[in-house]
Amino acid sequence: MEYQYLNRIDSPADLRKVPREDLPIVAEELRDYMVSVISKIGGHLASSLGAVELTLALHYLFDTPRDKIVWDVGHQAYGHKIITGRRDRFPTIRQYGGISGFPVRDESPYDTFNVAHAGTAISGALGMAVARDLKGENFHVVAVVGDAGLTTGVELEGINNLGTLKKKVLVILNDNKMSISPNVGAFAGYLNRIVHGQAYHRLREEAEKMIRSVPRLGSRLLKLSQDLFETAKSVLIPGLVFEELGFEYLGPINGHNLPEVLDVLSKAKQRPGPVMVHIVTQKGKGYGHAEQLPVKYHGVTPFDFSTGAFHKGPVAAPSYTSVFGKAICQLAEKDPRVVGITAAMTEGTGLDEFSKKFPDRFFDVGIAEQHAVTFATGLACEGMRPVCAIYSTFLQRAFDQVMHDTCLMRSPVTFVLDRGGLVGADGPTHHGLYDLVYLPALPGMVAMAPKDENELRHMLYTSLNLGGPVALRYPRGNGIGVAQDPEFKALEIGKAEIMREGSDIGIVALGSMVYPCMEAAERLEGLGIHATVINARFVKPLDEELICCLASEKQFLVTAEEGTEAGGFGSAVATLLQDKKIPASMLRIAVPDRIIPHGAPNLLYAKYGLDVDGIFEKIKDFAHEYPARPKARYTSLLRS
Helix, strand or coil, X not given: CCCCCHHHCCCHXXXXXXXXXXXXXXXHHHHHHHHHHHHHHCEECHHHHHXXXXXXXXXXXXXXXXXXXXXXXXXXXXXXXXXXXXXXXXXXXXXXCCCCCCCCCCCCCCCCCCCCCCCCHHHHHHHHHHHHHHCCCCCCEEEEEEHHHHHCHHHHHHHHHHHHHXXXXXXXXXXXXXXXXXXXXXHHHHHHHHHHHHHHHHHHHHHHHHHHCCCCCHHHHHHHCHHHHHHHHHHHCCCCHHHHCCCEEEEEEECCCHHHHHHXXXXXXXXXXXXXXXXXXXXXXXXXXXXXXXXXXXXXXXXXXXXXXXXCCCCCCCEHHHHHHHHHHHHHHHCCCEXXXXXXXXXXXXXXHHHHHCHHHEEECCCCHHHHHHHHHHHHHCCCEEEEEEEHHHHHHHHHHHXXXXXXXXXXXEEEEECEECCCCCHHHCCECCHHHHCCCCCCCEEECCCCHHHHHHHHHHHHCCCCCEEEECCCCECCCCCCCCCCCCCCCCCCEEEECCCCEEEEECHHHHHHHHHHHHHHHXXXXXXXXXXXXXXXXXXXXHHHHHHHHCCCEEEEEEEECCCCHHHHHHHHHHHCCCCCCEEEEEECCCCCCCCCHHHHXXXXXXXXXXXXXXXXXXXXHCCCCCCCXXXXXXXX
């Protein structure tokens, strides 16, 4: 497609040179470019397609970057990136060394706030507005919030505070009735009922014009009419939630009608206090396949532009996510106490099949991880066995609830943490690197990680049969391809598994690092370094006896984990040896204590030495530093 305008738009200043009546042409070109690029490399598509007109209207009317636009989540912001000087780099989005899939302050002055976890836009925007006023500056602040974002507690906290402070902040409520999946909850129902709000504002404006036109009596009649207007509000705007919270509410309007969006935003700019503009959009707008299947085209792998068909890769082992999804269904068939809970991630966590088979025992609570944890704890208090399936990075938002509610009451809640470790293209906001630090720190928590998909099934079964809180974390992507046992079996808590034996060094690997360490150990044999490899299974409780035995007998000990080196699994092993007064030399292989960028997982594993080559090289180099030091303080368990 030949572009009339898009190739000449290198900044919002260029966009503002486009005649207003030609902005729909820019919208069409922007959508075409977005789909053509994402069809080749993958990314988040449907949400940004739905926000095209809004994006153009905001940058057309506001003096960005002087005026601040704060995006919530960032899935809507691809168009924003393209027209703010990153059009030529857009084909690198989410690629290693390329631009981020989310707004990032270090990437562009137009990205005012780093985002990726929903719910931060209003609070961040309010902070900017207060700073503006304290410094005596004058600029607009706009927060763009998806309707799904209103299910987050922090967004509602921001609304409450903004309505109280009465700061000049424009909140755009982009209502497409979707998060990744269709929206859930009472707020979604409220937004569906609010469609009559526009009639009230139209009625009020027309009535005020008529009253003011009455000679002499106009101003008096206007005062008397206030009660009438308030009565009309209660009839025409169900609930009046936003007005009662201190906002002027405008809408709902058609978010794909550019003239209407421009007119309403122009009006909202002039208001002195907080304003909420409610726009209704369609997720996937402008690309037929995404319109029909917005969930499927939310986050996509490469696909054919013309047909929408996704390119098929080689047949691989089932994903950990799908193995979990099938296993929980099998367990729920036998145990009526099993309940599945997720926070707006039914498909992402693998609970879609469970939701269909056990609709009465499935709960999508919306983007509300804190509520999910306390809700699960309440279920557990009454004898149920709730499984809270939340990505590792998102459970961070509910740390207080895991501690204060679940652990203090020793409630039997199973936290299933998908995406534990390096997740790839979503980058630093989504890497699940910290669960191995903050969860084992909590009293009574059992934390485990499977080496493969078969062990995942047994760990889930084990978790549901314990009487306290359990965290089960596993990586993104496909399993190893091992055979799955026909029956579930319980694992002994705190007992590791000996995978291979060697006389020189000990390698204690956790979860996804077990098989790479096994392969590295085979290669070390060629150098005359004979390694024992242990599948730790548990981060808490550790297999203290076996680890101490290894540390005493071997030249040195290696720990390997797909988590941060600061306070993680390796640190727990080091603390154990210190407490037991075992003077062992240790090599800890982990993700370094820094912000980890986005990029394909295999590239990140190689960069940080978590692949077979990296593990092999690190152990080889470490071995050269320490001569053999035979010890015999512990009776060997390795052949028992």
